[in-house]
Amino acid sequence: MRSESRGREGLSRRRATSRRAVWTTARTPIFDNHIHLRAEFQGVTAAKAFEQAGGTAMLLTHTPYDDVPIRRGDDFGMAYDKTLAMADAVRSTTSLQVFVALGPYPVEFLALREAIGPQPAMEAMREGIDEAARHIAEGRAIAFGEIGRPHFPVTADAISACNDVLEYAMQSAKELGCAVVLHTEDPTPQTFAEFAEIASRAGLAADRIVKHHSTPLTRPEDTHGVVPSILAKEDLVKTALRGGPRFLLETDYIDDPRRPGAVLGPATVPRKTRAWLESGVLIGSPRGAVHEISTSVT
Numbered sequence: 001m002r003s004e005s006r007g008r009e010g011l012s013r014r015r016a017t018s019r020r021a022v023w024t025t026a027r028t029p030i031f032d033n034h035i036h037l038r039a040e041f042q043g044v045t046a047a048k049a050f051e052q053a054g055g056t057a058m059l060l061t062h063t064p065y066d067d068v069p070i071r072r073g074d075d076f077g078m079a080y081d082k083t084l085a086m087a088d089a090v091r092s093t094t095s096l097q098v099f100v101a102l103g104p105y106p107v108e109f110l111a112l113r114e115a116i117g118p119q120p121a122m123e124a125m126r127e128g129i130d131e132a133a134r135h136i137a138e139g140r141a142i143a144f145g146e147i148g149r150p151h152f153p154v155t156a157d158a159i160s161a162c163n164d165v166l167e168y169a170m171q172s173a174k175e176l177g178c179a180v181v182l183h184t185e186d187p188t189p190q191t192f193a194e195f196a197e198i199a200s201r202a203g204l205a206a207d208r209i210v211k212h213h214s215t216p217l218t219r220p221e222d223t224h225g226v227v228p229s230i231l232a233k234e235d236l237v238k239t240a241l242r243g244g245p246r247f248l249l250e251t252d253y254i255d256d257p258r259r260p261g262a263v264l265g266p267a268t269v270p271r272k273t274r275a276w277l278e279s280g281v282l283i284g285s286p287r288g289a290v291h292e293i294s295t296s297v298t
């Protein structure tokens with residue numbers, strides 16, 4: 001067994017070396033699937049750090065802003081404009097491809113419910129979906145996100161209301177042909193099955209659903225076709241690779257000086273991806289994909 005494993009490692013190193021020759025000739029696409037940027041904090045500076053480390057594309061995901069409180073559905077428009085302006089600022093100062101996800105952040109439902117009652121709160125969240133849908137239809141955003149339900153325990157009523165709003169968004173995603181980025185509690189195979197079930201009721205294919213901040217479950221029988229997006233940490237990536245190559249990497253960088261160290265820094269995905277290509281944890285391909293499993297992963 002030991003000599004076989006040494007042989008596999010040797011093979012892996014040789015493959016990594018020959019593939020490396022390919023991926024250094026063209027710029028390897030390196031994508032952070034979940035990042036937040038705020039103009040009043042690091043903003044463009046964080047995007048430049050991402051680019052300098054080798055990043056090429058990001059999904060800039062909408063997040064609530066203190067200076068644009070959501071008191072009713074109409075307020076989402078102004079909040080989304082802030083995220084879209086941030087995307088433009090990054091595009092005009094870098095060569096990055098900036099994709100945008102827009103949607104009502106799930107935790108906002110709780111404050112809205114407190115302030116205006118459960119039914120009007122749900123209506124406001126649906127208006128937030130509709131406003132995001134307009135931007136997606138007109139090409140300014142590519143996905144709903146991050147939407148879903150609070151990541152901490154809430155009442156069954158709140159979960160059921162959030163699931164209704166989620167199904168509404170998935171119906172809209174089906175019409176638009178776009179993806180849905182989920183913010184929820186940490187998923188188990190059962191919760192993945194539940195997301196796939198809500199998507200199926202909405203007529204949306206499970207592979208249009210991306211679970212942000214996912215546990216490193218990647219086997220099809222665990223994800224039920226949903227795409228996990230996993231924090232760029234080596235232990236998570238190694239665990240994820242054991243199940244299969246079908247997942248995305250993210251930092252969930254929040255660009256908030258009040259919570260330093262709460263999440264990974266903006267350069268983490270390119271920095272780690274390059275290190276993992278060097279060490280053979282990941283193996284590049286001529287198409288630039290880095291999702292091939294190295295045989296040295298144990």
Ligand SMILES: [Zn+2]
Nearest residue numbers: 034061146252
């Ligand atoms: Zn986020």
